Amino acid sequence: MQYRKLSLTRPAFDRIASSLEPQAPTGRNCLLAFLFGGGLCAFGELLAGLYTGTLVMTKAEAYGPAGVTLIFLAGLLTSLGVFDHISKHAGAGTAVPITGFANSMVSAALEFKKEGLILGIGSKMFSLSGSVITFGVVTAFVAGLLWGVVY
Amino acid sequence: MASRTGQQSYVFEAPAGLLAFAATAGPEEKNGPLGPAFDETFDDLMMGEKSFELAERKLMTHACTRAMEKAKLSPADLGLFLSGDLLNQNITGNFTALRLGIPFFGLYNACSSSAEMLLLAAFLLEAQGPMPILAAVSSHFCTAERQYRYPTEYGVKRKPFQQRTATGAAAFVLTDAPCPIGITGGTIGILQDYGVKDPLNMGKAMAPAAAHTLLSHFADTGLGPSDYDLILTGDLGAYGQDILRAILKEEGFPPLGNLSDGGLMLFDRSKQDVSSGGSGCACGALGLCGRVLPDLLSGRLRRVLYVATGALMSPTSVMQKDSIPCIAHAVVLERKEV
Numbered sequence: 001m002q003y004r005k006l007s008l009t010r011p012a013f014d015r016i017a018s019s020l021e022p023q024a025p026t027g028r029n030c031l032l033a034f035l036f037g038g039g040l041c042a043f044g045e046l047l048a049g050l051y052t053g054t055l056v057m058t059k060a061e062a063y064g065p066a067g068v069t070l071i072f073l074a075g076l077l078t079s080l081g082v083f084d085h086i087s088k089h090a091g092a093g094t095a096v097p098i099t100g101f102a103n104s105m106v107s108a109a110l111e112f113k114k115e116g117l118i119l120g121i122g123s124k125m126f127s128l129s130g131s132v133i134t135f136g137v138v139t140a141f142v143a144g145l146l147w148g149v150v151y
Numbered sequence: 152m153a154s155r156t157g158q159q160s161y162v163f164e165a166p167a168g169l170l171a172f173a174a175t176a177g178p179e180e181k182n183g184p185l186g187p188a189f190d191e192t193f194d195d196l197m198m199g200e201k202s203f204e205l206a207e208r209k210l211m212t213h214a215c216t217r218a219m220e221k222a223k224l225s226p227a228d229l230g231l232f233l234s235g236d237l238l239n240q241n242i243t244g245n246f247t248a249l250r251l252g253i254p255f256f257g258l259y260n261a262c263s264s265s266a267e268m269l270l271l272a273a274f275l276l277e278a279q280g281p282m283p284i285l286a287a288v289s290s291h292f293c294t295a296e297r298q299y300r301y302p303t304e305y306g307v308k309r310k311p312f313q314q315r316t317a318t319g320a321a322a323f324v325l326t327d328a329p330c331p332i333g334i335t336g337g338t339i340g341i342l343q344d345y346g347v348k349d350p351l352n353m354g355k356a357m358a359p360a361a362a363h364t365l366l367s368h369f370a371d372t373g374l375g376p377s378d379y380d381l382i383l384t385g386d387l388g389a390y391g392q393d394i395l396r397a398i399l400k401e402e403g404f405p406p407l408g409n410l411s412d413g414g415l416m417l418f419d420r421s422k423q424d425v426s427s428g429g430s431g432c433a434c435g436a437l438g439l440c441g442r443v444l445p446d447l448l449s450g451r452l453r454r455v456l457y458v459a460t461g462a463l464m465s466p467t468s469v470m471q472k473d474s475i476p477c478i479a480h481a482v483v484l485e486r487k488e489v
Binding site: 001003004005006007008010012013014016017019020021022023024029078079081083084086087088090091092094095100103104106107108110111112114128 | 158159201202204297301302303304305306307308309310311312341343345346355358359362363366367370389390393394397398401402424427
């Protein structure tokens with residue numbers, strides 16, 4: 001005796017499931033991401049302009065502290081539990097700029113605080129962002145090598 | 152004794168009686184349609200504890216305490232504690248059992264654990280094993296997010312087919328004596344795998360298991376959907392339920408007019424941000440405690456088929472690109488005139 005099987009095949013299942021899949025409002029999501037992302041970048045420009053005027057530095061130098069300010073604000077909003085409510089609407093608009101990176105680190109640090117300072121916050125802080133650092137370093141190394149060969 | 156009917160189904164000659172049940176729930180569930188029906192609700196996800204894991208233990212412990220109070224029993228009166236939750240190595244159930252000090256079996260069938268334990272309790276009671284039996288399930292949105300998905304405060308856009316893990320716990324006290332609600336039969340599920348690998352898409356992964364168990368139940372018992380006032384799935388959500396209906400149609404089965412889902416009962420999708428509905432170990436059980444069991448007690452419902460589905464992956468199997476095998480168990484809950 002064999003146990004009963006569904007006559008449903010894998011291709012039939014895939015066809016059924018994809019025909020019924022609820023669709024994300026792509027147009028709306030793209031527009032929101034554009035507005036939030038663009039707004040953030042404009043805010044960054046504003047900060048850079050502000051720092052050029054107030055601190056003694058060139059515009060190019062002011063982008064550093066402007067980025068740091070955005071990182072700080074994203075970290076602060078994450079720890080206040082606000083960031084995820086914004087990014088729920090903004091999507092890539094807050095995830096792609098430097099704010100997304102800050103959020104990934106601070107949210108992981110908060111999540112694993114209970115597991116201690118060293119094995120919790122210290123090591124698990126990079127659970128989401130670690131690969132960005134790894135492949136950022138690898139890419140920089142390869143690019144530097146190519147630069148050295150070409151020139 | 153329980154008699155095997157067909158391939159996977161059983162009928163209980165002496166049905167296990169549901170002596171008492173109780174449910175505790177979190178803030179989002181409190182604001183949902185079933186909120187007022189729960190025995191205890193909390194306004195924040197930490198529930199005055201130091202971690203989300205401790206909060207989940209509080210939910211389960213309180214549900215157990217309330218159920219024992221309603222049954223007028225103390226831990227020493229109970230023969231066995233069965234528990235199921237989603238956390239690795241079942242820590243919620245284990246630590247609740249430690250506190251209760253009752254002989255203990257921990258079960259894991261993911262979100263189908265509630266049906267698994269009700270059915271198992273019915274077998275044990277009919278065999279005159281340990282009794283009475285306390286059975287409890289729990290899940291917590293934040294503990295499940297951390298284990299299976301992302302940190303709570305990580306900002307990601309939710310996919311429309313995603314579900315929200317229910318925060319809550321349900322506890323049942325079962326005995327061999329006749330009670331107003333009895334477990335009169337059930338069908339033990341067989342794992343189904345249709346190659347779904349996305350751990351965010353639970354409804355899609357679990358729908359074939361629900362279809363298989365439903366079809367087996369009807370073929371085994373000779374009963375049809377019209378023999379039940381309600382067929383309640385655990386946590387398929389809107390998308391999963393749509394797929395279940397389409398699969399049944401593909402298998403040549405007539406449409407179900409009396410199908411409902413715990414994940415759709417628990418939240419109001421038009422007002423609450425839960426995408427495709429609720430999910431989690433507690434989800435279907437909260438639907439039972441919040442609406443279905445009270446309706447059976449009041450006589451609004453007489454016979455219910457509860458089919459809870461579970462996705463049996465682990466974080467490791469998902470990372471290693473395994474597909475997600477799923478299971479569904481069915482339990483027949485019947486109103487008995489005592």
